[in-house]
Amino acid sequence: MERKKTKSRREFINSSMRFGMVLALGGIGGLALRSSTKDQWVWQIDPFKCSWCGRCATNCVLNPSAVKCVHAYELCGYCDLCGGYLIPGHSDRSTAAENQLCPTAAIERKFIEEPYYEYKINEDLCIGCAKCAEGCSAFGNGSLYLQIMHHLCVNCNECAIARACPSDAIKRVKGSEPYLMKGDFTADGGET
């Protein structure tokens, strides 16, 4: 009579170990595959939450900051008396330095036709201080606002300006949609 083959305890432990290692390797491989194919997450400013505190200019690990002002041309009124360009109480609506609100003269003003002017941000000069964004939001229509520029941002694991932001305006967004542009979505999160 053939005796039924039984596993010894040693054989059972060995086979269990082999099975466990195969399972672990498979898991690690799966995780690696998943992280290589999933969306990368990046930091971005929600312009509807931004309170223009100035910390984007001072707290970013980069100097000058990776945060820059952007301009929603489709929202802009192209006004001669722009609240984001002119200093409060300006003596004249001209490009003279004493009339400009921006501390680095990063906003360029160009005459279009009476009484319209186009405003462009010189990104190399902008330090992300939000002074123009605050003036535009208070007196104008908020077409100037801040965004983290991803060709500059080093995507720190813990973003220094997100940590310092008093209004919790900086959040992780998908790398495939790295900018929160006004006009693409509204204050309540809906798409326009």
Next chain:
Amino acid sequence: MKRKWPVILIVLLSAAVIITVIVTEHTSTLPGRRPPNPFAYDVDEFRSVDPGMIRWKEARQVELDTHTPRAIAYTDGKIYLAADNELQMIGSDWSRMMRRILPGAPTCLAVAQDGRIIAGMGNHLVLLNSDGETIAESETLAGESNITSVAILGDNIYAADAPGRRVLVFNRELELIDEFRGDSGVSEIHGFIVPDAHFSLAVNPENELWITNPGIHALQNYTPSGRLRSYIQRTSFTLEGFSGCCNPVHFTFLPDGRFVTSEKGIIRIKVMRESGETESVVAPSELFAGGTRAPAVVVDNDGNVLALDFDRNMIRIFEPI
């Protein structure tokens, strides 16, 4: 003596740790301990008002049981309030006389002497009877339109379309019969410049149609057919004029024809003479601290200014001193 050294070392180390903690705490940027914003947009010097100019006092605040107030109108002892998706009529004793759900979110209101109500609904108008029942609706305006203010003059209804930078003229059946863009033909007076969703019009006690031109800080008087008759233009961060690119946001008239204007940026309500000089301040900006929106204004039968404070969700009543 030899035994005291460890004790001294521990004391010194403890002192160093305590001093480090105190200094770190003092210089930390935790909330409440952060340094002031070196790039602050500062308009405080323009907020202060000569106390002699404040000739109105806040007599009452009435909190609203709504989520989002949108517009206010006043006729014949009754307040008409558009809030959320509904219309309310409030009596002089602040009791609610009527509450009706509207077919959408209203953007502005006007009430005729016969009690009929015109509600701007963004891209169209709705005509309601005095019970709030819909009588007629205009056709939906083509393209990007947003009716931000409406007024009744004679047989016509005038509606300000902010994105279109135009004033639309409807008849009493809400048929669109005309429009004008404020072009005067005079080079220094431009047509309507409306940088944001604030474009207001009102009819004064002399039955004259006045319309804001916020892009040039002007109040302009038009004939019923849309021809510019006269204007007041004042640019200043001080009380003497309007600041920013979108002021005045709202305006109405006192019974004697003086303007009551409401501004954003430096949020304030003031009275201007018909000639354009600022006469007095109804509410200085300190009364709207922390706010972001200019209140809508109406004047009641007693000459009090009623301000719809969107930020605080209340009606604030200002009486002349």
